[in-house]
Amino acid sequence: MKKIYFLCTGNSCRSQIAEGLAKAILDAKEWEVRSAGIEVHGINPRAVKIMDEINIDISQNQSEMIDMAYLNSADLVITLCGDALANCPVIPKTVEHQHWGLEDPAKARGTEEEIMHKFRETRMEIERLVTSLLA
Template sequence: MSNKPILYFLCTGNSCRSQMAEGLGKEILGDEWDVHSAGIEAHGLNPKAVEMMNEIGIDISDQESSIIDPEILNNTQLVITLCGDARENCPVLPKGVKSEHWGLVDPAKAEGTEEEVNQVFRDVRDEIKNRLMELKGRK
């Protein structure tokens, strides 16, 4: 573990939202935070999330879908849940760990044409990016 504070993104399956948040977090906050993501379950990395991140020059194809790691959780300074399921089912946070909830649409459940589905992924990706820029400004 590095000496930087840990930022932990949590979601249901650690396949889309939290994976995009991890990639964006490393890009935007990587000099200040040690960024990780995990899920209540591990559903595998969503190929559409990889594709939409590649559009903005961030490669998340090497990231792995994983379940919450108690060691990382116990050393985290900030937990950000990205869906209601993660917020409700997240293990009890250790004392002193701050948490925020960013309720985001699940792009994996988007329906419609390929372009419509892609747009939902882009919207979620861009929302995460905007919130991370705000977080960076708060530090």
């Protein structure tokens, strides 16, 4: 079974969305999917809400710090933000690494609808990228 690890700053938004989408899109018999952060910020309620819109429940997920054993045994590590890329522990040369530099929707400003629109855009971009892993 291949292991994929999504890493972000606080494991609260982008990496949680990616984990939820990857678990829904990738074959669970072929992929073990986890996410973590270089810090722990808790799950962003807007991330939970936009995932619920597409019937993916991440409400019980936990914000976690990087597990070095899992990182070192992963087949694919995907960093989702510049902060995680710059501050992530050293990714072993034996582990494939991709960087998906995504803006943090949690930093979006405006009306609630404008902010939620940014979250949905981020979800759609992550969905496109996760789907591309199947190619």
